[in-house]
Amino acid sequence: MTEKINELLRCVEEFEPRTAAEVEEFRIRMTGKKGELNALMEEFRTVAPELKREVGQQLNRLKTAATERIAALRERMADAADGQSAPQEDLTRPGSADELGSRHPISLVKNQIVEVFARLGYTVADGPEIEDDWHVFSALNFPPEHPARDMQDTFFVEKNPDVLLRTHTSSIQVRTMERQKPPIRVICPGRVFRNEAISYRAHCIFHQIEGLYIDEGVSFADMKQSLLCFAKEIFGEQAAIRMRPSYFPFTEPSAEVDVSCNLCGGKGCAVCKGTGWLEIMGCGMVDPNVLKANGIDPEKYSGFAFGMGIERIAMLKYGVKDLRLYFENDVRFLHQFEEAL
Numbered sequence: 524m525t526e527k528i529n530e531l532l533r534c535v536e537e538f539e540p541r542t543a544a545e546v547e548e549f550r551i552r553m554t555g556k557k558g559e560l561n562a563l564m565e566e567f568r569t570v571a572p573e574l575k576r577e578v579g580q581q582l583n584r585l586k587t588a589a590t591e592r593i594a595a596l597r598e599r600m601a602d603a604a605d606g607q608s609a610p611q612e613d614l615t616r617p618g619s620a621d622e623l624g625s626r627h628p629i630s631l632v633k634n635q636i637v638e639v640f641a642r643l644g645y646t647v648a649d650g651p652e653i654e655d656d657w658h659v660f661s662a663l664n665f666p667p668e669h670p671a672r673d674m675q676d677t678f679f680v681e682k683n684p685d686v687l688l689r690t691h692t693s694s695i696q697v698r699t700m701e702r703q704k705p706p707i708r709v710i711c712p713g714r715v716f717r718n719e720a721i722s723y724r725a726h727c728i729f730h731q732i733e734g735l736y737i738d739e740g741v742s743f744a745d746m747k748q749s750l751l752c753f754a755k756e757i758f759g760e761q762a763a764i765r766m767r768p769s770y771f772p773f774t775e776p777s778a779e780v781d782v783s784c785n786l787c788g789g790k791g792c793a794v795c796k797g798t799g800w801l802e803i804m805g806c807g808m809v810d811p812n813v814l815k816a817n818g819i820d821p822e823k824y825s826g827f828a829f830g831m832g833i834e835r836i837a838m839l840k841y842g843v844k845d846l847r848l849y850f851e852n853d854v855r856f857l858h859q860f861e862e863a864l
């Protein structure tokens with residue numbers, strides 16, 4: 524019986540079919556119902572008990588070899604059939620060019636803003652997106668009952684002690700004041716999170732850039748001049764700014780900054796809602812309470828802070844009307860900014 528098994532093993536190894544039909548014929552001969560393997564199984568019953576172990580192993584080896592060989596041959600035949608029916612590659616056709624990516628409009632605008640302030644002597648600071656209550660609210664003079672701390676605005680990771688997603692990049696300014704003594708001149712770009720319904724003009728994730736300048740004798744006039752310089756660099760030499768009184772917990776006095784509408788030249792249009800002005804940022808003189816909370820002597824030092832949404836500046840600069848476009852990453856939208864590189 525061992526002889527027969529060895530003969531069949533050789534047969535399996537040497538079998539070289541030319542067509543799929545030959546493979547099928549071979550399969551029926553070997554593993555079919557009335558095939559060689561089943562015949563051997565039948566014969567195996569008559570093998571003497573002391574030889575059963577050895578012959579059984581040989582039989583198993585043959586069975587595995589036959590099934591594996593047949594499967595491999597079938598695959599080879601199927602591949603060959605595919606190759607014949609597939610159209611021949613046209614080697615004279617020009618190759619497909621690699622597509623170049625472009626910078627996201629948010630990155631473009633962020634880089635431009637950073638570059639303007641870098642020329643004014645600001646350095647870039649960074650901080651974590653997951654923050655604690657102190658760096659986002661308490662150190663910035665938010666009273667305990669301030670609505671911004673409410674669940675409606677803030678994404679909390681944990682309560683008591685509070686761990687949350689930062690709602691503004693001012694937390695980076697607090698971290699900067701912790702490690703650095705005045706003079707401080709930093710610009711803090713980053714992603715922020717607020718629990719808002721997503722629409723064409725609001726999103727739960729957006730980007731801010733905030734700036735902080737602290738030194739001896741810093742005045743409101745310094746702030747106004749710096750921000751005017753910024754507006755002219757971003758919106759063009761003809762840009763003018765105006766300031767309206769406002770309120771933020773961390774600055775006193777505080778102001779909203781408008782830039783003259785560059786679409787209508789100040790005459791009034793749909794984008795500026797007929798006013799000739801577009802709101803671009805908030806700013807103010809750093810509240811003495813904030814300086815005190817961060818270990819800076821408010822008698823000796825003063826400073827100003829400002830903050831703006833990068834999406835908002837990009838919308839005004841490029842005339843984008845729907846905020847959601849920035850997050851959908853539709854290449855038809857993104858391709859339009861290739862030239863801005």
Ligand SMILES: [Zn+2]
Pocket residue numbers: 784785786787788789790791792793794795796797799800
């Ligand atoms: Zn206008």
